Amino acid sequence: MSSAATRPTGEDDLWSVDQHLADILATVQPLEPIELQLLDAQGCVLVEDVTVPVSLPPFDNSSMDGYAVRVADVAGASEEFPAALEVIGDVAAGADDPVRVGPGQAARIMTGAPLPPGAEAVVPVEWTDGGLGEGPAGGMRARSLAPEDAEGQVRVHRPVEARAHVRAEGSDVKAGDRALAAGAILGPPQIALLAAIGRGTVKVRPRPRVVVVSTGSELVQPGEQLGHGRIYDSNSFALTAAARDAGAIAYRVGAVADDADTLRSTIEDQLIRADLLVTTGGVSVGAYDVVKEALADIGDEDVPGSGIEFRKLAMQPGKPQGFGSIGPDHTPLLALPGNPVSSYVSFELFVRPAIRALMGLTDLHRPVVRATLTADKALRSPKGRRQFLRGRYADGEVTPVGGAGSHLVAALAHADALIVVPEDMESVEPGTEVEVVPLG
Amino acid sequence: MSSAATRPTGEDDLWSVDQHLADILATVQPLEPIELQLLDAQGCVLVEDVTVPVSLPPFDNSSMDGYAVRVADVAGASEEFPAALEVIGDVAAGADDPVRVGPGQAARIMTGAPLPPGAEAVVPVEWTDGGLGEGPAGGMRARSLAPEDAEGQVRVHRPVEARAHVRAEGSDVKAGDRALAAGAILGPPQIALLAAIGRGTVKVRPRPRVVVVSTGSELVQPGEQLGHGRIYDSNSFALTAAARDAGAIAYRVGAVADDADTLRSTIEDQLIRADLLVTTGGVSVGAYDVVKEALADIGDEDVPGSGIEFRKLAMQPGKPQGFGSIGPDHTPLLALPGNPVSSYVSFELFVRPAIRALMGLTDLHRPVVRATLTADKALRSPKGRRQFLRGRYADGEVTPVGGAGSHLVAALAHADALIVVPEDMESVEPGTEVEVVPLG
The missing domain is CATH 3.90.105.10 (Molybdopterin biosynthesis moea protein, domain 2)
Incomplete structure (x- = not known):
């Protein structure tokens, strides 16, 4: 799934963030249209x-409530010397009984109603006496209350040019x-x-259907009792919400215990409703890293690109990552690390663009801005790794929130941006301009 | 619903956009929490x-896959002179059988697992031989495949300080x-x-439930046959979509014919699922303006603020507007004009902030930016009216799209911003800085 030239050579070598993303995007194809x-x-x-x-x-129609008239009949009309016309009926929007406007005649017409045959323009009701024989009308009386207003005489106080207050057929689109x-x-x-x-x-x-599975025997559903050595599952909630925000239809499966058979069968069960699978946890170097154990050898040797490849990335947080495809339809699967901040940052970097690629969008990434770092002291970043710190961004300045620890969920919840420290920087002094990704 | 001082005095006087919005926001209260x-x-x-x-x-836990050790046992350790420790078992995340680490002992520990009693720090597996008696380990073998790795001997290649690779209880939040x-x-x-x-x-x-009703006997459902003098209903689709984008749960009722009884009963039927009702059309000065006819007198005289008030606003498009409350729960109702561009602009100005107010948000409005007008000729705007033109905005410049006609849906669909021309400007020359509201 990547060119051999850019693949790290040693087992412990790190893949670049950009290469990993490029490999994902080379594999994830837009969904079939429906x-x-x-x-x-x-x-x-x-x-x-x-x-x-x-x-x-679809037809010439009136842009005003008023009277459809012949231009010559109202030439020179004024409030002092109005043109008196015979009202021959109403033309309502949607009515299909046409009237024909002859010399000396007018049809009362409503906004959107077709200009009747014979008429050349529309005089707004406010430029007439509304048929009431008094001064300028403020509007029409409801047809249901005063049906007599659709006949009799109307006095027009102003002349109109041909086509005045008429929207021409095709004037929007043809x-x-x-x-x-x-x-x-x-x-x-x-x-x-x-x-x-x-x-x-x-x-x-269509919107991609994204299935989110968190893994870990230590995970307890929020709202339930927390036992010794356990923590609450937050990743499946956060990533389901994030997948929705990215435009997906997201299904949260919740936490699966660290057992490879259980995980494999859960994932197989979910394939039927998944355009993309996302797992969290179990991708590192531990002895209970169930995602790695369950998925490292599921690829079909006869199918190029099938199977899940686990990599170490030159980033912090989010070093261990898995990616590939699974099942008869080669459904893409992204296996993210389990620390809450790592999984969230990994989602932003890899899953969100994948969701947008599945949707057929061409603009896959959040806008990046540049901002001045506001901090008490210099930021430290490990050499050779692209670091993503949480920050608050406003008015061209960004301030770090919390430390670099990938377990710091509270700081994440109070941040609104990621601060990007490039691979070649080990220290960023306050006042330096940095790259920032505003979130949400 | 407004202070008498700012209410226009004459029947034909216009209300300001700001006053109308203020009256709406003074009436719409945040929904009850659930x-x-x-x-x-x-x-x-x-x-x-x-x-x-x-x-x-909730407890001190390991930030790495590695070995939980006592600091003194690994003091001075190096790859050449490793510290050999007895592995007494595994501490997996979520496991609840504690081991105790004594002098000369180590427990294999996984990321997130509780630091066992007796241990003072964690040595990452990469700083050890992983118990295999060879060089530095790249990781652990899966417990299920190599259970023997949880016992025997591990050689540690580097010393650690107390609390190294340990996340302290409460270090995220207390x-x-x-x-x-x-x-x-x-x-x-x-x-x-x-x-x-x-x-x-x-x-x-909760998210507000918004019911959208378009009115007009001329309206045909898209996909059906268009008869003479008819047009397709687009408002109910556009505003349902816009209400969703604004955060609401939106229900599209579709088009109701111009009959006051039908409209009243439709609205009464919908009250049960509505936190906000939005109608389009039928609010102007015509003889078939069904919304005005059906709702002008529904107010309860004994209840202040009840009923729907119809106004003319000093804006273009969107001059005729209705607003008030209806039904036993005084459900707010916004009656928007029927021209597609008028209803969309009215939604942006009045309904979107109302939806956000119902949600309890304090930031009700889209950000406004300033941009330089790029155009072939000056824009014209009627005196005393705030005009909202459609435009495309990029890089500090805005270009009008289509004309001012409130029926120009195609131009609306190719715009991404509103250009705001204030009440006191009748002409805007190219190169002038104008106020722009980027949409979406």
Whole structure:
């Protein structure tokens, strides 16, 4: 799954963060497109060029509540010398009984209603007496309360030009135009356009289904009693939430004990609903590292790229990582380390881009900014490792929160950014400009 | 619902955007808190100060896979002159059978496992021969494959200081500390912390349930046949999607015909599942403006603030607006205009902040930036109205997309920002700095 040239040569050599990410992204392919109902496609990537089938608006229509008139009939009209027209009926939006406007006539017309035959323009109701024989009207009376207003006489106080207050057929988009191009991300305005041109369903890449499994015999479900030597499972909660935030449909399986058979059968059971599997814990050098034990030899020798490869990465936290594919559909699996901060940082670096790649997005990464380090003392970072510290970022400055320890969950919860210390830096003085990844 | 002093005096006077928003936010109260499962609380606002019940970590534990030792036993150890210790067993994470490390002894220990009694520090396995009698170990063999490694002898190649590679009890948070304060928004890292301290449920303000109803006899469901004079319903789709993006649980009811009784009964039916109702269309000055007709007189005279008030606002698009409360629980209702761009802009200005207020968020508005206008010609804006144009924003510049017409859905779908032209400006020259609201 990587070019031999960039693969570390010695067993203990470290892989670079960038190489590991590149290998993941070379393997994870966008999901097959499916046809979804419009609202189910929210946030998804369109895979078809959508052409406009019928012009928008589909017909000339009024942009105001008023009267559809012939221009010559209202030429020179003023409040002092109004043009009196015979009202021949209403044109409501959606009504399909057309009236025809002849000389000296007007049809009362509502916003969005088709301009009736014979009419050339619309006079807003506020430029008329509304048929009440008094001064300028503030609006129309409801048809249901005053049906008589749809007939009689209206006095028009101002002239209009041809096509005034008329939205022309096709003035938004024309039949045959491209409404949206493949690759568009469907937010509310794009959904508005697709609905407006009549699309009830649309072809998109679906949201990936991500199954999150934490491992460790020490893990207890929050809310239950904590026994001696046990801790609460937090990774499966945090990563399920993070997968959702990244756009996935996420399933939390919860904690599996350190038993290779149990883990293997759990993962096999989950394959049916997984586009991506994420495990935490059990990937390091211990004697109970169940993920490594269960998955190190599951690859099919006849299938290139199959199986899970475990690596040591030149990063802190998050040195031990596993990645590969599993099962008959070669479902991608990312095996993250078990320390809570390590797993969260690993998710940000590797799983979030993988989820976005599955969705067919091209912009896979969070924006990176540069900020000035504000701290009491210099930050220390191990040589040759890319360090990700937690920080708070605001107004071009970033302040570390908590220490480098990968068990410091409270500091993580009070941070809103990662501070990136490159591999070649062992110390960062306060005042130095650093790379920062704002989170969320 | 507003102070008499700022209320327009004449019937045709316009309300300011700011006053309308202030009136909405003075009425919409945060939802009552409920206890939710941790993952159901994602994105919600915490309403309790959460105190740490048990220190984190709950016990001194190893940060490495290695050997728990007494410091004196490995003093001066080197690869050439290793310290040989008797391995008395394994300490796995989650195991509850304690061993005691005496002089000259070591326990093999896994990351996260409790430091056993008698031991003072942990030596990483890479600083030992792993019990194999050869050079430095790369890791441990799986317990299931090599149970004999949990006994015998280990050679330690380096000394350690007391507490080395030990995470002290309470070094993350201590019992009694405040983990999170009321008002915290629960993203993945906060969920991680709550799980880590054992919280299975948490008290938050729930996501508001928003019911979206579009009105208009001209509206046809996308995917169906478009008859003469009809258009497709896009508002109910766009606003349902936008309500979700704003954090709500959104229900799309779809289009209701222009009949006041039908609309009233539809709204009454929906009250049961609505924390907020949003309608589109039927709020202007036409004779078929069903929302106005159905809701103008529903207020209970004995209940202050009850009923829906219809206003004209000093903005473009979005001049006609309705707002108030309805039903026995005084459910807030926002009645937006029906033109697609008007309803979308109105949602951004009024509904999105209302949803965020219902959630208990204090930061209600999208960030506003300033950008230089890039355009072929000056923008025109009606005097006395705040205009919201669609634009594309990048790198400190904003370019208008499409015209000011409130029916231009395609332009909306290709925009990513609103350009705000203040009430007192009638023209904006290219190169001018303008206020921009980036969307999404």
